[in-house]
């Protein structure tokens with residue numbers, strides 16, 4: 001019997017985004033519904049055509065989305081719980097639902113008032129004792145009991161010790177981290193939907209930005225944003241007849257490090273979720289890193305991009321810092337990354353914007369940031385202490 | 396004692412012996428009674444062999460800094476007075492690692508591989524936190 005595969009079974013046929021801002025004046029639910037209805041319209045469908053809803057991360061329960069959209073026969077509902085890896089992981093669930101014949105048109109959606117309702121950066125300054133660092137996310141019990149008492153509260157503090165260890169073992173430098181931030185900011189200048197458009201950044205600006213948690217300067221940390229984004233996935237055989245050029249899911253996978261709930265205990269801290277997921281996704285797609293034309297790499301912090309480039313096999317372990325230097329990851333370079341500006345300079349909507357940008361690149365709709373003749377795109381997610389997800393997409 | 400406004404651990408059935416050991420100024424680490432592997436955080440089952448048989452071993456509390464970071468910006472009102480403060484991951488001689496703080500040196504003096512030993516900080520009447528000093 002031929003081995004079952006998700007390769008090319010599903011395609012992304014609709015994309016939608018809200019405005020990205022620091023003050024949406026909309027509820028989380030309204031943001032998600034606006035992105036969802038835009039993605040459904042972009043696909044040339046109506047909400048009644050949707051039969052699966054996959055919220056990436058539990059910001060809004062699927063029930064509220066389904067009821068507002070007027071879905072009459074919801075055949076499957078699941079929520080991906082991988083923090084920033086949830087958006088790309090939702091593509092995996094979507095492809096499975098399509099390939100299994102369970103469903104026809106799947107809505108993957110996420111977003112939040114990540115600035116106006118959370119204000120992680122403002123809490124420290126304003127002294128709002130009523131707000132925990134991430135009020136929407138109840139802390140994992142072991143973090144609450146064994147790390148928060150020592151002053152560990154925010155994702156920057158989870159990943160900073162990994163980055164410090166990487167610097168120690170491999171000589172990775174702050175300027176190399178800065179190269180990621182500068183590349184994303186450069187691309188944001190080309191994107192009218194990027195929050196940091198019009199605010200150029202040099203490597204010196206990065207070096208001079210205030211320290212948050214060593215080794216992360218302010219400009220190593222992603223934006224906090226209000227906004228939402230969504231995609232519609234459908235069966236490959238239906239996709240060709242739809243409004244836009246379909247973007248096929250060639251390979252998709254998720255992975256989880258061990259132990260999954262504790263960074264400190266991992267024998268090898270750089271064996272992340274993506275280290276497990278990437279070989280599975282490349283094997284499914286029948287491709288290697290050399291085949292990738294453009295990559296949208298989850299960038300909650302600059303260093304996690306470097307760590308993921310190593311796990312993806314674009315370079316060897318320890319060489320990620322060197323890899324990102326010299327313009328290699330900038331448009332026109334060998335591997336343009338985060339052509340929309342990323343979480344670092346477009347907006348932080350949990351990486352769904354990375355999928356949206358990959359689709360634009362493969363449709364040829366990326367405007368000034370278009371990678372010429374882009375045929376194969378790669379998208380990753382990273383979240384929840386190093387969970388990883390990856391999708392390899394083709395036009 | 397001044398009011399303690401930093402977060403405290405919630406003591407659960409799974410972790411009670413660890414925190415009770417700390418109150419007695421003993422560092423107790425779980426060891427699987429079937430395969431002998433140490434583990435921390437406390438767990439109900441052995442991730443190596445699946446055994447539920449576990450003993451709590453009083454360990455020496457000596458180890459080395461595996462990695463570390465300094466919080467320059469505070470993220471919680473309880474730490475406004477503390478910044479910049481270091482958070483370290485200590486690897487104990489028994490092989491397990493734990494997140495903690497160093498009590499007796501400035502953040503800039505910490506380095507990977509620095510020898511440390513446990514000290515006990517009675518932060519409230521109910522809770523004692525294991526921290527580390529240079530050794």
Ligand SMILES: [Zn+2]
Pocket residue numbers: 427428429430431432441442443444445446
């Ligand atoms: Zn065992």
